[in-house]
Amino acid sequence: MVLASRILLRSNLLKVSQNLLKNNVSSVESLKYFSVSSINQADRLYTKKHEWVQVEGEIGTIGISNHAQEALGEIVYAQLPDVGTKFQQSDECGALESVKAASEVYTPVSGTVTEKNTAVEETPGLINTECYEKGWLFRLKLSDSGELKKLMNENQYQEFLKTDEH
Incomplete structure (x- = not known):
């Protein structure tokens, strides 16, 4: 490894x-x-709903993009999925609330939750300050790695953000 x-x-x-x-x-x-974080960002895959996944082996770490956290504003509450919960790709799996809006979180890939970021539950503002590092939401064991092909890489996501579709 x-x-x-x-x-x-x-x-x-x-x-x-x-x-x-x-x-x-x-x-x-x-x-x-x-920096190393900019290297890792190239390995992240994104959804049109602004979630990202970064895969190591068969475990995917999931969070929301910088664009999403900026759109939400100051995040004050995070409801994350429990360990052991199974999801299909695009299932609603949690919620984030900010001072100006609430937003559902959808899983970019299918799998079983192996860990949730309790630090984010305790300090939701981590999503605003470090959405790609300490502000990740949960990890899951992928059940279908082929689903990764349906997601956007960093360049595709940046192009997507330039459109009116988001």
Whole structure:
């Protein structure tokens, strides 16, 4: 598992280096702004309802996108699914409430919940400050990895955000 993570990290670093060179960014100084979280963001997959999933092995970590947390505003309550709950792709699996709106959460993939982020239940504002890191919502064991093909990668999601469909 560690070896696979290192290979993936090196592969992502190579892609980033190639993109930097392609865009005439050749100085090492430019790389100081690059972080591991931006590498990981490339591995995230998104739904049209602004949830994301990041998969390691057969476990998917699920949260809401930066766009979604900005649209909601200050999140004050998070209702997350219980461990052991089974979901099908796109099932409603929780809710978030902010000072200005409430929103359902839908699972991007099918599976069984293995963990919920109790820190988010206790401090929902983590979603606003770190939606991709400490603000994740729950983890589940995927039951159909083929569903990942139906989701958008980072570039596709950014293009989707430019449309009126969201």
